[in-house]
Amino acid sequence: MLSHLRPAIVMIALFTALTGLLYPLAIMGVAQLLLPTQANGSLIERDGKIVGSTLIGQNFASDRYFHGRPSATTGPDPADPSKSIDAPYNASNSMGSNLGPTSKKLVDRVNASIEAEFDAGRIDVVAADAVTTSASGLDPHISPQFALAQAPAVAKARNLAEAQLRALIDANTERRLLGVIGEPRVNVLLLNMALDRLQ
Known part of the structure; x- marks a missing residue:
């Protein structure tokens, strides 16, 4: 059971970090560089x-x-x-x-x-x-x-x-x-x- 549960938990953590943290921060950084007035x-x-x-x-x-x-x-x-x-x-x-x-x-x-x-x-x-x-x-x-x-x-x-x-x-x-x-x-x-x- 742990062999099935472990990859699921790792994938949830990985995609949470990617889509919930890294992607929004990257988009915010690009927006601040290219369109600072609109981004603020x-x-x-x-x-x-x-x-x-x-x-x-x-x-x-x-x-x-x-x-x-x-x-x-x-x-x-x-x-x-x-x-x-x-x-x-x-x-x-x-x-x-x-x-x-x-x-x-x-x-x-x-x-x-x-x-x-x-x-x-x-x-x-x-x-x-x-x-x-x-x-x-x-x-x-x-x-x-x-x-x-x-x-x-x-x-x-x-x-x-x-x-x-x-x-x-x-x-x-x-x-x-x-x-x-x-x-x-x-x-x-x-x-x-x-x-x-x-x-």
């Missing part, structure tokens, strides 16, 4: 401080900034940890709302988002990403249409020319990869950082 979370620094990541959206509430799309992430309620509350862009709880197209709760939330955008005077045309959440709830990008729709309100809040903001949006629009893959998009954090550099 695509972090963005300003004045020596980390202000975010190009991969995770942030909740911008001020009218002086462009806003990202709604986020369906939640977090524990500080008053009662057994309950959860809305916590936009909570990276520790990445998820979508999982509400289907026939969900009354989804319809009510989208309608409330549309009304809030119009009431705040931020937009006059509703882009789909202005009122719908992403699958992860953390998407840092918006469509150029949504960014352009917010330009008048941001220009007014900052006392800037609208044409200046339109040019800024165009300069910060990421194009399709190889001209065909993906959709044009604007990273909200990078756009807002460029906006701060204008003043």
Whole structure:
């Protein structure tokens, strides 16, 4: 029996070391050499401080900034940890709302988002990403249409020319990869950082 058990234990130990330790360390080393920024979370620094990541959206509430799309992430309620509350862009709880197209709760939330955008005077045309959440709830990008729709309100809040903001949006629009893959998009954090550099 030991003659059969010993090779099995050796193989388990060997493959655990290879696939659980050596391979991940080798991949991490290659990633650190070839793509150090991406391997370390695509972090963005300003004045020596980390202000975010190009991969995770942030909740911008001020009218002086462009806003990202709604986020369906939640977090524990500080008053009662057994309950959860809305916590936009909570990276520790990445998820979508999982509400289907026939969900009354989804319809009510989208309608409330549309009304809030119009009431705040931020937009006059509703882009789909202005009122719908992403699958992860953390998407840092918006469509150029949504960014352009917010330009008048941001220009007014900052006392800037609208044409200046339109040019800024165009300069910060990421194009399709190889001209065909993906959709044009604007990273909200990078756009807002460029906006701060204008003043």
